[in-house]
Amino acid sequence: MSEATNNTQAIPAATSRLLLRAIDLSKRFPLSSGWWDRNPSFVHAVDGVSFDLMAGETLGIVGESGCGKTTTGRMLVRLAEPTEGQVLFENESGDLEDIAHLKGQPLKDFRRRAQMVFQDPYESMNPRRTIFDTVAEPLQVQKIGDHAERLERVSETLGLVGLTPPSSFLFRFPHELSGGQRQRVAIARALVMNPSFVVADEPTSMLDISIRTGIMQLMGELADRLGISYLYITHDLAVARYMCSRIAVMYLGKIVEMGETEEVLQNPVHPYTKALLSAVPVPDPEATRDPIDIKGSVSVPVDPLPRCRFYDRCPIADNFCRDNDHPPLQDKGSGRLAACYKA
Amino acid sequence: MTTDPVLAVDDLKMHYVTQAGVVRAVDGVSFSVERGQSLGLVGESGCGKSSIAMTLLKLLPDNARLVAGSIALNGIDLVPLSEDEMRPHRWDRISMVFQAAMNSLDPVYRVGDQIVEALEAHSSSAGRDAMERVRELFDLVSLDPSYILRYPHEYSGGMRQRAIIAMALACEPDIIIADEPTTALDVIVQDHILREMQTIQHSLEMSMIYISHDMAVIAEVCDVVGVMYAGKLVEFGPTADVYARPIHPYTRALMSAFPSVRGEKHELVTLPGEPPNLLDPPGGCAFNPRCAYATDECRTTAPPIVKRGDQWAACWNPSDE
Numbered sequence: 001m002s003e004a005t006n007n008t009q010a011i012p013a014a015t016s017r018l019l020l021r022a023i024d025l026s027k028r029f030p031l032s033s034g035w036w037d038r039n040p041s042f043v044h045a046v047d048g049v050s051f052d053l054m055a056g057e058t059l060g061i062v063g064e065s066g067c068g069k070t071t072t073g074r075m076l077v078r079l080a081e082p083t084e085g086q087v088l089f090e091n092e093s094g095d096l097e098d099i100a101h102l103k104g105q106p107l108k109d110f111r112r113r114a115q116m117v118f119q120d121p122y123e124s125m126n127p128r129r130t131i132f133d134t135v136a137e138p139l140q141v142q143k144i145g146d147h148a149e150r151l152e153r154v155s156e157t158l159g160l161v162g163l164t165p166p167s168s169f170l171f172r173f174p175h176e177l178s179g180g181q182r183q184r185v186a187i188a189r190a191l192v193m194n195p196s197f198v199v200a201d202e203p204t205s206m207l208d209i210s211i212r213t214g215i216m217q218l219m220g221e222l223a224d225r226l227g228i229s230y231l232y233i234t235h236d237l238a239v240a241r242y243m244c245s246r247i248a249v250m251y252l253g254k255i256v257e258m259g260e261t262e263e264v265l266q267n268p269v270h271p272y273t274k275a276l277l278s279a280v281p282v283p284d285p286e287a288t289r290d291p292i293d294i295k296g297s298v299s300v301p302v303d304p305l306p307r308c309r310f311y312d313r314c315p316i317a318d319n320f321c322r323d324n325d326h327p328p329l330q331d332k333g334s335g336r337l338a339a340c341y342k343a
Numbered sequence: 344m345t346t347d348p349v350l351a352v353d354d355l356k357m358h359y360v361t362q363a364g365v366v367r368a369v370d371g372v373s374f375s376v377e378r379g380q381s382l383g384l385v386g387e388s389g390c391g392k393s394s395i396a397m398t399l400l401k402l403l404p405d406n407a408r409l410v411a412g413s414i415a416l417n418g419i420d421l422v423p424l425s426e427d428e429m430r431p432h433r434w435d436r437i438s439m440v441f442q443a444a445m446n447s448l449d450p451v452y453r454v455g456d457q458i459v460e461a462l463e464a465h466s467s468s469a470g471r472d473a474m475e476r477v478r479e480l481f482d483l484v485s486l487d488p489s490y491i492l493r494y495p496h497e498y499s500g501g502m503r504q505r506a507i508i509a510m511a512l513a514c515e516p517d518i519i520i521a522d523e524p525t526t527a528l529d530v531i532v533q534d535h536i537l538r539e540m541q542t543i544q545h546s547l548e549m550s551m552i553y554i555s556h557d558m559a560v561i562a563e564v565c566d567v568v569g570v571m572y573a574g575k576l577v578e579f580g581p582t583a584d585v586y587a588r589p590i591h592p593y594t595r596a597l598m599s600a601f602p603s604v605r606g607e608k609h610e611l612v613t614l615p616g617e618p619p620n621l622l623d624p625p626g627g628c629a630f631n632p633r634c635a636y637a638t639d640e641c642r643t644t645a646p647p648i649v650k651r652g653d654q655w656a657a658c659w660n661p662s663d664e
Contacts (some may be wrong), residue, residue: 064529064530064531065529178617180617208387208388208556208618209387209556209558209597209600209601210387210596210597210600210613210614210618210633211387211617212600213600213611213612213613213614214613214614216611217611217613235529235530236602237530237604238601238602238603238604239602241602241604241608242602242608242611262608265604265605275531276530276531277604278534279530279531279533279534280530280559280604280605281530281533281534281537281557281559281560281562281563282559282562282563282603282604282605282606283558283559283562283586283598283601283603284562284586284603284606285562285563285582285583285586285587286583286586286587287562287605287606291538292531292534294531297499297501297529297531297532298529
C-alpha cells in the first residue's frame, strides 16, 4: 500500500498507449494599453511546449512561479485557449483528436475524461454547497443518473478518497472540514466522472507535511487502481520525485529539460535544472550543497529576445547563446531531452 | 551554557480567549538562545509557533492573554512591562521578519522612507544620518541602492523580503525572530536570502529564531531546533542530533514524511489523523491519538522529559536508538 509513493516502480511502465500529445503549445497574453495601442507587448507565458503523455503515466511539470506550468495544465483541459499549437487527446473510440474543435457531445465526453484538481482547497469550493452538492455537480451537469444513483456514486467516490464513512461527510459544508479533508473532496470531485486524465495543480502545496504524505499516497494509489494519468504540476522537486515517473522542467514558458525523474534529479544536464536542484534545501543538517552560481531572479517573458531564455542568468552561456534563437529540446543521450547549446 | 543567554523563555503560556473557549496556543514553553546562536522552531500549522513569535515581541491581539511565564531578554523580563516600557526593547533589542513580505511594507510610502521612519522612532539618527544608515543596510542585504526611493510594488518578492530584513536589522538588535522568512519565495531566491541572513548573523554576532514548517530550511540554518506540537515543545536539541536520532515519535514521523531530492529515496510514511484542536486538546500527551507507541499512560498523564546529552523530548515511550 505504501509503495504507492515510490512511484517509479508503482506506476506500471504504462501500456505505452498514447493518451495525450501537446504539439508546440503556446499561450501569449497581450499587455495592451488600450485600443489605440497598435503594437501591444505580449507575455509569452507558454512558448512552444511539446510532450506526450502515456496512459497510466504521471508526468511532472516543475519550475518556479511564472514559468508557465499552470497555464500549460489549463490548456490541456481546455480551460485556456492556446494561442498556437494543438492538444490531441484520446477520444471514446481510442483515436487522438484535437480538443480545440470539440463541441456538443464530444466536448462533454472530453470534459468527463479530463479533470483538474486545484491548489487551494479553501478557494476551489463553494462554501455554501454541501460536500454532496460539490462532488455531484459534474454528474448533474452531465445529466448522469437520478438522485439516488448520484448519492451512491458520490458515496462510493468519497470512500475511494478515504473520507469514511461517506455518510458522515455527505451533508457537511467545506468549513467543517480540515485542509486535508477538503483536498480529498476536490480529488473526489475530479474522480466522480471516472476520468482517464487529471491535471493536478500543486494539490499538496497548501497542506502540512503530515497531511501531505497521505494525499500523495492516495493519488499514487488511485493512479494504480484506476489507471489514471496525471499531469502533476509542482514547484517542489522533492514531491515530484515521489509522484512522477517523468518530469519536465520549465523556465520562462519553455521546457528546458525532460526525462525520467530520478535520472534528471541525480544527473541534471541543463544549467537551470542544476541550479534549481542545488538550491533545494535538504532535511539533513550534515549535508552540504554546491553553491549555486546563477544570478538574479525569474523575470517576466514580455516580448523575449530571440536568444536562449536562460542567457541572462546562465553561468556557462557565451556569445553563441546570445546570438542564436532559443535552443531546441535535443536528445542528450538515453532519452534525456535538454534545450541547451552548451550542455 | 557558560555565558548568559540573550533570550531565556521560561514556562511561557499564552492563550486566546474566543467565543468557543480558551485556545492554548502556547502552553508552557521553555528554551533559551545564546549569543550568535540560531534556534529553529518547527511544526505544522496551528502548533503555536507563530504565536510564540508574537508573544516574544508582545505584539498580541486583544483576545490574547499572557497567562504565565517569563521572557528574559538580556536578563530583563519583558512579561510585566507596559507597552511604553516595552517600546525601547522592541525593534532595538528584539526585532522580527514577518511571514508575508507582501503585507509588511506600506504600499504608499517609498521603501527607504519606511526604514528611515523606523530608525527615527527608535534611535537618535535622523535626516541625513538615517538615510546614510539606510544605504548601509541596503548594502548589507544586497539591494541596489537605486531602489531606496522606490515603492514596494516596484520590488520583486525576493527584494521585498530583503527590504524587510534590512528593516529588522536597522537598530542592530541582539536577536531577530524570522517567521517563515522565505516561505512564499522560489527556491533559488530562498537559497540566496537564507545564505545572506546567515552571513549577516555571523558578522554581527546576532542571535536568530527561525520559525518554519520546512524541516529542510531549519536543517540548513539552525544550530538548535525545537519541535512543536499542540502549543508545546515536544523535542529540543542540537539540530544534528535531533535530525540524526530523533527521540519523540512525532519528530520521527515528521522526518519520515518529509521528501528529499537528494540521497536515498526512502519510503514516505503517512502520519494518521490530524493535528488536534487546541480548544480541546487530548489529555496526557497531545500526540497520543496519532502515535503508534501510545499506551494508557500517554492518554492520561503528561509525559516526562527524557534527556540524551543536550537533547530532550517529552515522551513516555521514547526511542532508545
